[in-house]
Amino acid sequence: MKKRLTLKLIAKELDVSVSTVSKALRDSAEISEDTRQKIKAFAKLYNYKPNNIALSLKNRKTKTIGVIIPEIVHHYFTTVISGIDQVANEKGYHVIICTSNNSFDKEVINMEILANGSIDGFILSVAKETQQKGDYHHLTEVIEQGMPLVMFDRVIDGINCDKVIIDDYLGAKKAVQYLIDKNCRKIGLITTIDYVSVGKLRTQGYTEALEENNMLVDEELILKVEDFDRSEFEIESFLKNKQMDAVFAVNEHFAIYAIKAFQEQGLKVPDDVQVIGFTDGELSKRFIPSLTTINQHGEEMGAQAARLLIRKLENEDAEDEPFETVIIGTSLVERNSTKG
Amino acid sequence: MKKRLTLKLIAKELDVSVSTVSKALRDSAEISEDTRQKIKAFAKLYNYKPNNIALSLKNRKTKTIGVIIPEIVHHYFTTVISGIDQVANEKGYHVIICTSNNSFDKEVINMEILANGSIDGFILSVAKETQQKGDYHHLTEVIEQGMPLVMFDRVIDGINCDKVIIDDYLGAKKAVQYLIDKNCRKIGLITTIDYVSVGKLRTQGYTEALEENNMLVDEELILKVEDFDRSEFEIESFLKNKQMDAVFAVNEHFAIYAIKAFQEQGLKVPDDVQVIGFTDGELSKRFIPSLTTINQHGEEMGAQAARLLIRKLENEDAEDEPFETVIIGTSLVERNSTKG
DNA sequence: TAGACTAACGAAAACGTTTTCGTGTTGACA
DNA sequence: TGTCAACACGAAAACGTTTTCGTTAGTCTA
Numbered sequence: 001m002k003k004r005l006t007l008k009l010i011a012k013e014l015d016v017s018v019s020t021v022s023k024a025l026r027d028s029a030e031i032s033e034d035t036r037q038k039i040k041a042f043a044k045l046y047n048y049k050p051n052n053i054a055l056s057l058k059n060r061k062t063k064t065i066g067v068i069i070p071e072i073v074h075h076y077f078t079t080v081i082s083g084i085d086q087v088a089n090e091k092g093y094h095v096i097i098c099t100s101n102n103s104f105d106k107e108v109i110n111m112e113i114l115a116n117g118s119i120d121g122f123i124l125s126v127a128k129e130t131q132q133k134g135d136y137h138h139l140t141e142v143i144e145q146g147m148p149l150v151m152f153d154r155v156i157d158g159i160n161c162d163k164v165i166i167d168d169y170l171g172a173k174k175a176v177q178y179l180i181d182k183n184c185r186k187i188g189l190i191t192t193i194d195y196v197s198v199g200k201l202r203t204q205g206y207t208e209a210l211e212e213n214n215m216l217v218d219e220e221l222i223l224k225v226e227d228f229d230r231s232e233f234e235i236e237s238f239l240k241n242k243q244m245d246a247v248f249a250v251n252e253h254f255a256i257y258a259i260k261a262f263q264e265q266g267l268k269v270p271d272d273v274q275v276i277g278f279t280d281g282e283l284s285k286r287f288i289p290s291l292t293t294i295n296q297h298g299e300e301m302g303a304q305a306a307r308l309l310i311r312k313l314e315n316e317d318a319e320d321e322p323f324e325t326v327i328i329g330t331s332l333v334e335r336n337s338t339k340g
Numbered sequence: 341m342k343k344r345l346t347l348k349l350i351a352k353e354l355d356v357s358v359s360t361v362s363k364a365l366r367d368s369a370e371i372s373e374d375t376r377q378k379i380k381a382f383a384k385l386y387n388y389k390p391n392n393i394a395l396s397l398k399n400r401k402t403k404t405i406g407v408i409i410p411e412i413v414h415h416y417f418t419t420v421i422s423g424i425d426q427v428a429n430e431k432g433y434h435v436i437i438c439t440s441n442n443s444f445d446k447e448v449i450n451m452e453i454l455a456n457g458s459i460d461g462f463i464l465s466v467a468k469e470t471q472q473k474g475d476y477h478h479l480t481e482v483i484e485q486g487m488p489l490v491m492f493d494r495v496i497d498g499i500n501c502d503k504v505i506i507d508d509y510l511g512a513k514k515a516v517q518y519l520i521d522k523n524c525r526k527i528g529l530i531t532t533i534d535y536v537s538v539g540k541l542r543t544q545g546y547t548e549a550l551e552e553n554n555m556l557v558d559e560e561l562i563l564k565v566e567d568f569d570r571s572e573f574e575i576e577s578f579l580k581n582k583q584m585d586a587v588f589a590v591n592e593h594f595a596i597y598a599i600k601a602f603q604e605q606g607l608k609v610p611d612d613v614q615v616i617g618f619t620d621g622e623l624s625k626r627f628i629p630s631l632t633t634i635n636q637h638g639e640e641m642g643a644q645a646a647r648l649l650i651r652k653l654e655n656e657d658a659e660d661e662p663f664e665t666v667i668i669g670t671s672l673v674e675r676n677s678t679k680g
Numbered sequence: 681t682a683g684a685c686t687a688a689c690g691a692a693a694a695c696g697t698t699t700t701c702g703t704g705t706t707g708a709c710a
Numbered sequence: 711t712g713t714c715a716a717c718a719c720g721a722a723a724a725c726g727t728t729t730t731c732g733t734t735a736g737t738c739t740a
Binding site for chain 1: 342344387389390391392393394396397402404411412413414415418419421422425434435436437438439450452453454455456457458481484485486593596600603621622623626627628
Binding site for chain 1: 725726727728729
C-alpha cells in the first residue's frame with residue numbers, strides 16, 4: 001500500500017502548518033486568498049481526499065448504517081436491502097451488511113463487532129434461532145448503549161425500538177376475501193406451524209375472512225407444514241380428495257407445490273381450482289401459470305426502515321420521541337392462477 | 341448516544357495511566373499481576389470494548405472488504421456475496437456492500453468513498469454502463485493507489501488485477517455436447533447480442549460443440565435477443581416452425597420462455613424437444629418441468645475472490661506476485677427439461 | 681504615538697488506541 | 711555503601727482530521 005496524501009504531507013510540502021491546510025481546503029475566511037488557492041491547487045493536482053476513518057474518529061460518526069439479515073440469498077430480503085440502500089445513499093450514508101445465517105451466535109457477534117464504533121445505527125431482522133431462543137440481550141444492550149435500532153419484518157414485540165412490519169393479517173384476509181368474491185366456497189390453507197409469527201398472523205387473516213363471510217372454518221382444510229424440506233410431499237398428500245375450489249398458501253413455494261399437486265391430479269389451475277400465494281418473487285412472476293399473490297413491497301419496507309433510522313440519527317430531538325411501528329401495506333397482484 | 345467506556349475513563353476511575361490500562365488488557369508482562377486483575381475485572385464489569393475506528397486509524401487497517409455489484413436483487417450475485425461473506429468471516433473480515441445499479445457514476449462514487457480509508461480492498465463486478473463506456477479510470481486509480489482489487493464475473497481484460505470468472509465457453513459447450521449425446525440434431529441457441537461478453541463466449545461454446553461433432557452451424561437456429569423486456573415475444577416468434585429437437589438458452593429466463601412457447605405450440609418438453617438453461621436459480625429448480633441447467637457455483641466464485649483478496653492483504657510478499665485469473669468450473673445439473 | 685483592531689497564520693488539543701521509551705523504586709550483590 | 715538489574719508504571723508520539731485559541735505583524739484611530 002503506497003502512502004496516501006495527508007494534510008501533514010501537504011503542509012510540509014508547501015511549508016505551512018497542518019491547520020492552515022485544513023482551513024484552506026474548507027474555505028475558511030481565515031486564510032488569505034493567495035495561500036488558499038495555492039493549497040487547493042496542490043491538493044487537486046495530487047488528488048487529495050480526506051481519510052474517512054480519521055473523520056469518523058473525530059466526529060464520532062461513521063455515516064454508515066449496519067444491516068443484519070438472516071440470509072442474503074433470499075429475494076425478499078434483497079428487495080428490502082435495495083430500499084435501504086436507496087434512501088441511505090440519498091442521505092449520504094452507506095450500508096454495511098452482515099448475515100446471521102439464522103444463527104443466534106452469529107447475530108450476536110456481528111452486532112457486537114459493528115456496535116464498537118463501525119456504524120451509527122442498526123437495521124435488523126432477527127434470526128429464526130434468536131426468535132426460538134427468546135434471548136434478546138444483544139438487542140437491549142445496543143439500545144441501552146444509545147445506538148438507534150430499527151427492526152423489520154421479523155420483529156420482537158418486547159423490544160423498545162422503531163419497527164417496520166407488513167400487515168400479514170390484512171394481507172391474508174385480502175387474499176381470502178378475493179377468493180370468496182370469486183365464489184369459492186371450499187378454500188384450503190397451507191401455512192406453517194404456529195410459532196412462526198408470520199404463519200400465525202396469516203392463518204388468523206384466513207379464519208377471520210371466512211368468519212366475516214359466515215363460512216365455517218374447517219380444520220380439515222388447513223395444513224400446517226412441519227418440515228420445509230418435505231413440504232412438497234406434505235402438500236401433495238394433504239390435497240388429495242379434499243374437493244377444494246381454492247387454496248391460499250402463505251408463501252410462493254407452497255403455492256406452486258399446490259399447483260403441481262393439483263395438476264398431477266388432473267385438475268386445471270385456475271379453471272378447476274384457484275391458487276393464491278404470498279410474497280411476490282421471481283417464481284410467482286415466471287411460473288406457468290403465473291401466480292396471483294400478495295405483494296409485500298420489500299423496497300418500501302427497507303426505505304421506511306432507513307428513514308426511521310436516519311431520522312433518529314440526525315435529529316437530536318428525535319431521540320426522545322416515542323418509538324413508531326410503521327405498517328407497510330400489501331397489495332394483491334392478479335395473475336393467472338386465479339380466474340380473471 | 342451515551343458515552344462509551346474508553347481506556348481514558350477506566351484509567352481515571354482506577355487512578356492509573358492510559359498506557360497501563362491498555363497494557364493490562366492486552367496481558368502485557370510489564371504490568372503486575374495485581375493491577376492487571378483489577379483492570380481486567382473493571383473492564384469486564386462495565387463491558388469495555390475497544391473502539392474499532394480508533395484501531396483502524398492506528399493500524400491503518402480496517403479489516404473490512406468492499407464489495408461492489410451491479411444489483412443486489414439478483415440471485416446469482418447474492419450467492420457470490422454469500423461465498424465472500426463466509427470466507428471473509430472465517431478470516432476475521434467483514435463486508436461492506438455497495439450497489440452500482442449498473443450505473444457508471446454510482447460505481448465511481450462508491451469506489452471513491454470506500455477507497456478513502458473505509459476498506460482494505462475491493463471485490464467488484466463492473467456495471468453494464470461501465471463496460472459499454474469503456475472508462476476504467478476509477479479502477480486503475482485504486483490499483484495505483486496500492487489498494488488490492490479482485491474482479492469477478494464481469495471482468496475487464498485490460499485491467500491488471502486478480503480475477504475470478506466462470507468458464508462460459510466450456511459450460512456452453514458442455515451443455516450442447518450433452519444434447520448431442522442425447523441424439524439431438526437440430527439444436528437451437530437463444531443468446532444475447534454479442535457485445536455482452538457472456539453471450540459471446542457461450543455462443544462460441546455452442547458453435548464449437550457443433551463443429552467438433554461435425555454438425556453444421558445454422559444461423560437460422562440462432563436467436564440473439566435484442567431487448568430483454570421483449571424477449572418473451574422474440575423467443576416465441578423465433579421458435580415457430582423451426583422443427584428443433586433441442587434448445588440451449590444462455591439464461592434461465594430465456595429457457596422458460598422457450599418452454600412456454602413450445603408448450604403453446606403443443607410440443608412436450610422434454611419428450612418432443614429438450615431444453616437446457618444456464619445459471620441455476622430458484623426458477624430452474626421450481627419450474628415445471630424443472631430445468632436442466634449449467635450451474636455456475638456462485639458461492640465458490642465469491643469464496644475464491646475473497647481468498648485471493650485476503651491473500652494480498654495479509655501477505656507482504658504476495659503484493660509483488662503476478663496476478664491470477666481463477667476459472668470456476670461449471671457443472672451440468674440434470675432435471676426434467678431433458679430426457680433422463 | 682499609544683492603543684485598539686484586524687488579517688493571516690500556527691500550536692495544541694481532541695477523537696481512542698498502541699507502543700516506545702523513559703523513570704523511579706526496589707532488592708541483590710560486591 | 712554504592713552499583714546495577716529488574717520491576718512496575720507513566721509520558722508522549724503516532725494514526726489523520728477539525729477547531730479553538732493564541733500570536734504575530736501591520737493598519738487604523740484619536
